[in-house]
Amino acid sequence: MIVKTHTAVFRSTVPGRLSKRFDKSPDGGLEKQPGGQLVQGTYQPIAVEGPAAMVDLLGKLQGSDAMCFGTAGGGKRPIYSRDAAPDADALTRTKDRFDWPEGPGVMLLDNDIDPRPGALQFDMDGFRAALLRACPGLGEAPAVFAHSASSFIYDTDTDRCLKGEGGHHAYVFVKDARDIPRAGKVLADRIWLAGLGYCIVGKDGKILDRCLIDTSVWQPSRLCFSAGASCGGGLEQRRPQPAVINPDATPLDTKARLPELSAEEKTEVARLKAEARKEVEAEAAEVRRLYVASRIAEYRARPGAASEEDVPDAVLERQFRRAVEDNELFSDFLLHCQGGDTITVGEVLRDREKWDGARFCHPTEPTYGNDDRIAWADLRPGRPPTIHSFAHGGCVFRLFPYQEIARLQDGGLPAVVEQAERVLARDGETFQRAGLLVRVVGGMAVQLKPSVLRNSLEKLLRFEKWSGTHKRYVAKDCPDEVSRRLIEGHGTWRYVQELHGVVRGPILRPDGTALASAGHDEATGLLITGDDQEWPTIPAKPTRDQVRTALAELLEPFGLYKFASPLDAAACLCLLLTAVQRPILPTAPGFIVEASTPGTGKTKLAQAVGWLGGAAVPASPWADNAEEQRKNLVAALRGAPHTLLFDNIDRPLGGAALAAVLTGSTFEDRLLGASDRVTVPTNTVLIFSANNPEVLDDVNRRLLRIRIEPGCENPHERPFPFDPVARVRERWLALRVAALTVMRGFYAAGAPRQEGKAVGSYEEWDNMIRQCVCWINNDGLCEWGLDDPAKCIEANWAADAGTRRLGTVLKACRVLFGDASFKASDIISPTGSFDSDEAAETGETTADEEAVEAKKALHAVLPEIAADIKGGINTKRLGKWLGRSRGRIVEGLRFESSGVLDGSQVWAVRRAA
Secondary structure, eight states: OOOEEEEEEEEEEESSOOSOEEEEOTTSSEEEEOOOOOSEEEEEEEEEESHHHHHHHHHHOOTTEEEEOSBOSSSSEEEEOTTTOSSTTSOBSSTTTOBOOSSOEEEEEEEOOOOSTTOOOOOHHHHHHHHHHHOGGGGGSOEEEEEOTTOOEEETTTTEEEEOOOOEEEEEEESOGGGHHHHHHHHHHHHHHTTOEEEEEOTTSOEEEEESSOTTOOOTTOEEOOSOOEEOTTEEEOOOOOEEEOTTSOOBOHHHHSOOOOHHHHHHHHHHHHHHHHHTHHHHHHHHHHHHHHHHHHHHHSTTOOOTTTSOHHHHHHHHHHHHHHOEEOTTOEEEBTTSOEEEHHHHHHTHHHHTTOEEOOTTOTTGGGOTTSEEEEOOTTSOOEEEEOGGGOEEEEEOOOOEEEEEOTTOHHHHHHHHHHHHHHHTOEEEETTEEEEEETTEEEEOOHHHHHHHHHHHEEEEEEETTTTEEEEEOOOHHHHHHHHTOTTTOSSSOBOOEEESSOEEOTTSOEEOSSEEETTTTEEEOOSOSSOOOOOSSOOHHHHHHHHHHHHGGGTTOOBSSHHHHHHHHHHHHHHHHGGGOSOOOEEEEEESSTTSSHHHHHHHHHGGGTSOOOEEOOOSSHHHHHHHHHHHHHTOOSEEEEOSOOSOBOOHHHHHHHHOSEEEEEOTTSSOEEEEEOOSEEEEEEESOOBOHHHHTTEEEEEEOOOSSOGGGOOOSSOHHHHHHHHHHHHHHHHHHHHHHHHHTTOOOOSSOOOTTOHHHIIIIIHHHHHHHHTTOOSSOOOOTHHHHHHHHHHOHHHHHHHHHHHHHHHHHTTOOBOHHHHSOTTSSOOTTHHHHHTOOGGGHHHHHHHHHHHHHHHHHHBOTTSSBOHHHHHHHHHHHTTOOBTTEEEEEEEEETTEEEEEEEEOO
16 A cells, blocks of 8 residues: 655755766776765655555655755755754754654665675665565565666776675665664664674774664664766766555554563673674784884874873773773874874863864764764853763764873872862863762763772872982872762862752753753753753744644653553653653652553653753662662762652552652661661652552552543554554654753743642642643643643542552541540440441431441441451551551541540541631
8 A cells, every 4th residue: 555655855955955966087997985964955745655656756855955854844845964054943854853754754774885895785675685685574565666866887998896785775665754764773783683783893903883774774864865966977877766565555553563572582692792893803802913003103102292201102002992992082083184284182172162062073983974973061060061972873082181280299188089079070071969079971970989999089189299219209090099089079179069960951941941061050950961062042922833843742752652641641642741850859649540451661761851950760669668768769869860760659658758758858877788768769750550549548648640541442452553662762852852942831820829828748849840730631632631730649549559548447436426525445336346237226216327327337447447367446546546546637527636534645536617
């Protein structure tokens, strides 16, 4: 069945050519010029009707054209590079402006020539056969197979083929383009399982994983150069016509044909990659040796370079090896700037303001792609200096300045310790949290161990001590005492800043202004991180249409979930907005995603939400006992996680520790295995998942429930066109900005308030999140049916087992005792139990039916409250329960203390005023 499928064509006006160019060389060979990089042009979306139409489109492309399989929405319009954009509203070819189309799309499979000497090179039929070997399901897909843009170049004078068959492109028509990134990764892994993966050694000696297809192409803004080569005089390209496969077939269901690998398959892929890397280790070592030698020679040849006496070759060798092996660039490392000049890392770091955002060649492989703009320097204050390169799928290099000298002498250690702390603070990578020195690794705060701290200090400081033998200062290792004093110096730290939380992306302050600059924000204690040179713009005063668009974008990954009611949908929207803003809020409720049966996607929903923080959220079990729960919470919160997910809760959820974490802005407890007490911020999103959970009353008012009702017997068999987790992972920054746009729209509208009281204990959350959701609902801005999230807590109270028990006892005691006072023992019959047939045996009249029903109700509920091991009712336990319940109003009634009689507490039931 032929369906309309989205593609797009970029036509470049600056430069006038995007495709590669070939000219004849004087010796009759070929001279190749790389393709251009789009600066300005037009973007035109095109709907192709099946493979045959795709072939027609390919035949019409010119050398100034490139294809793209993502969408920017809208119709034909100008497009620019980020740097050339005339204003913030102009369309740029950046990842924040492009997304995969919702529905049918094209999945590009790009096969490059295997560069290994003597490797088998596939022709077109061989390429397709290899793909089917890895994934037989691809054989059912409608597709177009074409030769690469730089193949089959002929000399028209001699009719000689100067460049024959090269790589290949397969344009596979898929059911839902949103699943392409996930499906592509799965296909690459299955190619490895089919024996078609290998490793190569880069020019810098790094080992690189490769396989039959290029795994970096599945980005919605990525260009595909399908137009063919630009040929100079005497040359002609004679590519065979593309092959059409299964022209009438239904687009490929990637979720069905490319399911996730099993645990065993993932282990096997890891083993195959390890073996492939081992095969080239010797080659990589030799290439690294030659690479280091060439970089040392380049450094020495540079005018004004340090002499070997000042900077020995051994020092340079260590630095260049660290660049390749650890992505660490030290002060003497040479960078190749845009335009051809060279500069050392140390020189760059002396003038961070000048070089921040500057473009460079790939640091360890300057000739990569003949691109002197492929890397950029991130030297923004409040964060470690880095260079981000897009080569080889993307990597980040850490920069280190010229080492400051720290002189070691008797009695001078306090000064050295202070110097070390000052240098650590200036470096922007070390902070204090919960009484510990920490470093942020992978978005989490990790406690610094003495050995790690010493290693860090030795990269930033050159420790020296006077040598009587050499009559000069000589280099020394960092003394153990320096790292020990620093680590144990809580309360004396003067320079390292407090870390309140880690945020990978922009966030709004409580007044609606944006905190959108990377680095440590002293006012909030938040460390704002991110690998993007610029974040998408958040409109200062979004229009209603902008809010609607942003809201639709934010909700799209979750649109296939069937929520039980508008209240559950409102709670889900609260969760999405809370996930973005939680680090700035002192308190916020937790969330529990629930259903009646397994397989409804509860965990996937929670993990997808977690990705709004820019990182994966692992699922953890909830501990069996209160002690373990308490210790686990404090241990987890020390790391400043964005989200904590406790999955598949199978026991009553509650406890004093959880209630305290959900209510207070900080939580204090002992560290696991230690006697020290620590205080940690609680600004983390807490999510629980369970099937029909029981939530205890101490936590019930602190949670918003999100109930999923799939409405089918086997929900795990429901077809989802895409994986919500993968979808948010690919788009998390854009979705985060969408959420912030919605909230800014709320502030631009004057932050209108819903009538009624704020949600207790969560006043700032109420102001920012709940009121925003109410505004969205009241103004009809959302396609989802919503309700006031505060009703979630009201519903929790109404359905709470503890509330039910208290209401039953209150009403029964009101019937039995009226306004009179009573003791706990008076509620219990002399025999310790109630006989449900008591009325019949004693001949009570119908006038006493209300009292009989009250006794029956107590008979049913008291064992839940105060049962003893013999099956009776424990008076002391019941008395304690009455004390804990004192003053709480249920159905207009409450227990009040009426003093003490004969050593026992006396109670009365009163109506609430």
